[in-house]
Amino acid sequence: MPLAPHSNAGSTMTLEAITTGATANRHRRAAVAAAQSLVRWLASPFVVIDTADGSVVAPQAQLPAFDWSQWNATLAQVAQVGRPALIEEEDPVAILAVPLSSAEPATLVAVSAFLTRPVHTSADFQRAAQVMRRPVDELWNWSQGRKVADPTALEQMADLVLAKLAADARIATLEMEVDELAQRIGASYEEISLIYRLTQNLKLSDSRETLAQLALEWLAEVVRTEGAVVQFDCPVTPRDIPGCTAPPTHHRVGACPLDETELGELFRMYEQDARHRPVVVNQAVTRDPAWRFPTVRELVIVPISEGSRVYGWLAIFNHPLGQEFGTSEASLLSSIGTIIGIHAANADLYREQSELLADVVRAMSSAIDAKDPYTRGHSDRVARVAVRLARQLGCDDETAKVIYLSGLLHDIGKIGINDDVLRKPGRLTEPEFEHVKTHVTIGYKILKDLRKMQHMLPVVLHHHESWDGNGYPHGLKGDDIPYLARIVAVADSYDAMTSDRPYRRGLEIERVDAILRKGAGQQWDARVVEAYFACRQEIAEIVNRGVDDNELAQLQWS
Ligand SMILES: [Fe+2]
Ligand SMILES: [Fe+2]
Incomplete structure (x- = not known):
């Protein structure tokens, strides 16, 4: 047949x-x-x-x-x-x-x-x-x-x-299902890995901008898109978010078809919809002659938000093959928008806490100065000189902040010293001096149970140690003295020598230089004294200028 x-x-x-x-x-x-x-x-x-x-x-x-x-x-x-x-x-x-x-x-x-x-x-x-x-x-x-x-x-x-x-x-059906499953597993793996990498980078010290840039770069590896953008509606400066009038900031990767003005317009246009769920726009909409952004064929927008607070927007533009964006892109972007939003909210909270701590410390240091009118402004000057020395020695931002706060509080223990000794116009007797010396241990006791103050304890306790071991309270020697305490020791001595006292005027700068030079490697760490000489002019200006809030703001409490 x-x-x-x-x-x-x-x-x-x-x-x-x-x-x-x-x-x-x-x-x-x-x-x-x-x-x-x-x-x-x-x-x-x-x-x-x-x-x-x-x-x-x-x-x-x-x-x-x-x-x-x-x-x-x-x-x-x-x-x-x-x-x-x-x-x-x-x-x-x-x-x-x-x-x-x-x-x-x-x-x-x-x-x-x-x-x-x-x-x-x-x-x-x-x-x-x-x-x-x-x-x-x-x-x-x-x-x-x-x-x-x-x-x-x-x-x-x-x-x-x-x-x-x-x-x-x-x-044929099975093969299709296997292909789809393989694609879905591959996509899910990449998405999970991206989200994992992002969460690994949620260090509070990293700004939301740094995280957003990382997210965009990794997103471009996972999602087929010609360009991606993050817009933060307000720049990061402390407490500026409610009623912010500053222009938005933008972070991009790839080819973004819109300029900053157009981006602002686009996000405003979809603000109400995108606030609650991802907005996916494809060619069914963008082919319409009335579509306002002709260079945008495909688009996904999600909010960068935490709770009801919207920090900005994350968007991807144009599939390289002209295909539609769909739920997988929308859900991945939503996850990333949420992660950046939570990070931004945490960073806000952290910054507020840091500011509160700084305010409390400044208030405490004012209390010390109020108790000892002869050394008014001493703590503040020591703090700022110590920061300059620390910078000269190559310290990072975090260390600079610690040293600033430590400088403000180094004499906090003077709260426990008798007023008549502190205010005595003449030279102190030996017992009076021994009493004053207890301010380092009193300060340590005041702060030791405060969790936020732990990193200031070494300075408070050891800023009167001497490089040769002749200081107090423990007679520590050389590198055994905590590093930050060695820096504050130079700043403290510098201010003590240059300030007027009831029984003497402040020393001439040449005399101060000579004392510091002589004491390098004896009373003070020679490297810190060397740092002083490398920036002594600026230090003199810092002391003469008095309190400068802008300078403090530059320490960036976020
Ligand atoms: Fe002191
Ligand atoms: Fe002091």
Whole structure:
């Protein structure tokens, strides 16, 4: 039997014609694909009939022009049962119906006629012509050159074709699912890894700007986008967020199609929507001639927020292949926007705490100065000179802050010294001096239980230690003296020497220099004294200038 694959151009064309028709849909396309397989494997033309209404969906000119409606009830049964069946057998013609079960609802069947034995004259078709209601000659002509097929084998072969099609469809579905799953796993892994990397970088000392820039760079590795932008609605300066009038700041990666003014306009336009959920805009919107940003084809916007406070916006622009952005991009961006928002809120809180601490420390240092009017402003000057020395020695911002606060509080223990000793206009007696010396341990006791003050304790306790071990309270020597205490010791001595006292005027700067030079490596750490000489002019200016709030602000309490 001629059951090998073979192409039948005429029937294929007719079948394909339906797939491009206006009424073609997915199910019909599947049915037609199944019918095409039957044509190939059974080497016979098939018509496709919709048994719902008896209409011929795909006609077939190479078959006799049967009135298919005469078999419609039987065809409907075949479609229902879902198995191929010979619906008519009248020697020497058999009609095979094959349900195209992949089509839903199951009403489509493919039907073809076969020659079941060799024929010699048109008379062989007398009976079949009568039963099948076609002229004898038409059947005779149709049979010419047609190969003979065994009816039972036809049924079995059709069964096999259907089974193969079902298996192919299942494999295709599985392959698609595996591909999708692999893509989803890959995308999820990249997203999780990005979010993990971001959370690893949530150090409060890093600004939200640093985190946003990192996020943008990593985002560009994970999401297919031509450009990404973060806009912070207000710049970071302490307490400036409510009612901020400063212009927004921007951070970008890749090619952003909008300038800063346009970005501001875009975010304002979507502000209300994007505040509550990601906004995804694709070409259905951007192709509209009324769209205001012609360089933007695809777009996702999410808020950078924490609770109800919105710090700004994160957006990606234009898929490089012109594809749509969807829920995966929107959800990833939302996570990143939330992480940056939480970081911004925490940084605000941290900054407020730091400012509060600085305020408290300044208030405490004012209290010391109030108690000892002869050294008014001493703590503040020591703090600022110590910061300058620390900078000269290469200290980082964090250390500079610690040393500033430590400088302010280094004499906090004087609160526990008798007023008449502190205010004594003349030189102190030996017992009085011993009493004053206790201010370092008193200061230590005052602060030691305050968690936020822990890092100031070494300065408070050891700022009167001497490099050669002759200082107090512990007589520490050299590098055993805490580093910051060695810096504050020089600043403290400098201010003590240059300030006027009731019993003497402040020393001339040349005299101070000489004392410091002589004491380097004896009373003080020679490296700190060296740092003093490297910036002594600036130190003199710092002391003469008095309190300068701008200078303090430069320490950046965030
Ligand atoms: Fe002191
Ligand atoms: Fe002091």
